[in-house]
Amino acid sequence: MNNTEKPELLRSIEVCLTPRLFSEIQTKGDYIVVLVDILRATTSICAAFENGVKNILPVATLDQARLLKDQGYLVASEQDGKKLDFADFGNSAFNFTAEAIGGKTLVYCTTNGTRALEIAKDALKIAMGSFTNLTALTAWLVQQDSNIVILCSGWKNKFCLEDTIFAGALAEKLLDGHQFQTHCDATHASIDLWRIAEPDILDYIEKAAHRHRLKDLKLDDIIPYSFTVDSTRVVPVYSAGYIKDEQPNN
Amino acid sequence: MNNTEKPELLRSIEVCLTPRLFSEIQTKGDYIVVLVDILRATTSICAAFENGVKNILPVATLDQARLLKDQGYLVASEQDGKKLDFADFGNSAFNFTAEAIGGKTLVYCTTNGTRALEIAKDALKIAMGSFTNLTALTAWLVQQDSNIVILCSGWKNKFCLEDTIFAGALAEKLLDGHQFQTHCDATHASIDLWRIAEPDILDYIEKAAHRHRLKDLKLDDIIPYSFTVDSTRVVPVYSAGYIKDEQPNN
Numbered sequence: 334m335n336n337t338e339k340p341e342l343l344r345s346i347e348v349c350l351t352p353r354l355f356s357e358i359q360t361k362g363d364y365i366v367v368l369v370d371i372l373r374a375t376t377s378i379c380a381a382f383e384n385g386v387k388n389i390l391p392v393a394t395l396d397q398a399r400l401l402k403d404q405g406y407l408v409a410s411e412q413d414g415k416k417l418d419f420a421d422f423g424n425s426a427f428n429f430t431a432e433a434i435g436g437k438t439l440v441y442c443t444t445n446g447t448r449a450l451e452i453a454k455d456a457l458k459i460a461m462g463s464f465t466n467l468t469a470l471t472a473w474l475v476q477q478d479s480n481i482v483i484l485c486s487g488w489k490n491k492f493c494l495e496d497t498i499f500a501g502a503l504a505e506k507l508l509d510g511h512q513f514q515t516h517c518d519a520t521h522a523s524i525d526l527w528r529i530a531e532p533d534i535l536d537y538i539e540k541a542a543h544r545h546r547l548k549d550l551k552l553d554d555i556i557p558y559s560f561t562v563d564s565t566r567v568v569p570v571y572s573a574g575y576i577k578d579e580q581p582n583n
Numbered sequence: 584m585n586n587t588e589k590p591e592l593l594r595s596i597e598v599c600l601t602p603r604l605f606s607e608i609q610t611k612g613d614y615i616v617v618l619v620d621i622l623r624a625t626t627s628i629c630a631a632f633e634n635g636v637k638n639i640l641p642v643a644t645l646d647q648a649r650l651l652k653d654q655g656y657l658v659a660s661e662q663d664g665k666k667l668d669f670a671d672f673g674n675s676a677f678n679f680t681a682e683a684i685g686g687k688t689l690v691y692c693t694t695n696g697t698r699a700l701e702i703a704k705d706a707l708k709i710a711m712g713s714f715t716n717l718t719a720l721t722a723w724l725v726q727q728d729s730n731i732v733i734l735c736s737g738w739k740n741k742f743c744l745e746d747t748i749f750a751g752a753l754a755e756k757l758l759d760g761h762q763f764q765t766h767c768d769a770t771h772a773s774i775d776l777w778r779i780a781e782p783d784i785l786d787y788i789e790k791a792a793h794r795h796r797l798k799d800l801k802l803d804d805i806i807p808y809s810f811t812v813d814s815t816r817v818v819p820v821y822s823a824g825y826i827k828d829e830q831p832n833n
Contacts, residue, residue: 350600350742351604351607353603353604353607354601354603354604354740354741354742357601357603357739357740357741359741489607490604490607491604491607491609491768491769492600492604492768492769492772493768494768494771494772497768497772516792516795517792518741518742518743518744518747518790518791518792518793519741519742521744521790521791522742522744522747522772522776525775525776525779526772526775526776529775529779540768540771541768541771542766542767542768543768545766
């Protein structure tokens with residue numbers, strides 16, 4: 334489809350740099366939200382589906398997570414990057430092996446990701462974005478007939494580099510297909526930052542504050558995996574309370 | 584002063600990308616806020632002081648502006664970029680000629696800038712930053728003994744490119760002096776975006792949404808002036824209700 338002569342038909346892309354700014358989005362009409370939390374939730378959720386989890390039940394509070402643990406569910410839960418005692422796993426992608434979660438429902442409680450799901454509840458769908466599913470996610474988004482808001486989780490509502498460069502990578506791929514346009518400064522900035530980062534992502538991300546927090550917590554072994562592009566074809570999508578895989582066929 | 588052996592003594596720099604994120608700043612202790620509204624308030628305020636205004640009284644509401652107009656003050660006021668009927672000027676820097684404002688007090692009402700002054704009220708001082716006073720502002724900030732938060736006004740609480748690249752330009756100059764450090768992702772991003780923009784700022788800013796809004800309003804004649812670096816030595820500083828010039832002597 335070549336929409337260059339009908340620019341009003343182009344679907345819009347908007348980047349929201351932190352959840353605190355979601356109330357300011359200017360996208361009109363229906364939209365899909367791509368949720369991004371590179372150094373935790375969304376990369377880990379992609380890993381869980383790659384390793385065969387049946388579905389994921391995200392919960393917002395520790396009380397809900399404890400209750401479901403008591404009912405026999407597998408539970409992933411952490412606070413400020415640390416696994417909570419009652420849980421089966423923290424939220425690291427490395428926890429979600431096929432042996433541990435294949436064919437099962439996983440209850441997932443995070444300080445960041447679940448709040449973002451709540452904020453984005455008016456979206457048609459909410460997809461999970463990570464470097465590991467970048468190309469599959471792009472293909473899925475192209476197949477939907479909807480505008481797109483890329484919602485970066487950030488860290489405690491602050492801007493973070495790792496989510497922003499992913500937003501830039503995704504926006505650049507979408508704009509390359511001529512079905513999308515953007516009038517959003519945050520989208521332009523994200524793309525520019527991604528182009529700086531792309532030649533050596535791990536070197537670029539060295540200056541990110543969250544990268545240093547993970548190092549202090551000895552959780553930074555996940556860094557190289559979190560910035561590996563296209564290791565999976567899964568597209569985890571949140572709808573009606575659950576996250577399921579909607580990976581495109583082609 | 585060489586602080587490389589005492590990193591804990593380094594003063595911090597933090598960039599706040601929009602007023603909506605100011606509640607999330609992590610700067611500890613005393614700080615100065617640098618307010619940035621490149622395509623209106625702070626560039627215009629610098630122009631007014633360059634042209635000899637005595638001081639500026641910023642007001643938050645149109646009612647206050649009208650009241651002071653009735654009392655004989657010169658009033659600058661606009662809404663969404665358009666001059667209001669009762670006012671003497673809009674907020675364009677080009678209005679503030681020496682003939683019009685030299686030696687006088689100017690009442691200044693804006694939709695963006697005054698709200699930011701209110702948000703930053705816990706700062707020790709609030710300085711006005713623009714490309715036109717970049718080097719003078721840097722020298723003044725170095726002379727203060729305080730941490731620095733650079734507050735971008737954005738547009739209706741959204742991220743904007745023009746304020747962000749100025750934040751990057753200022754942060755880069757401050758960090759170059761070895762008295763400052765940053766652990767703020769937004770600061771790193773701002774510097775990276777500034778480095779992309781610096782070789783041809785006007786070309787870079789072509790994609791900014793606000794640049795197009797000004798064009799639609801036929802107010803974009805101010806663009807080249809707004810990105811001219813170091814045309815003035817003034818450092819407008821807000822304190823106790825007024826903005827006055829505190830330009831450094833050296």
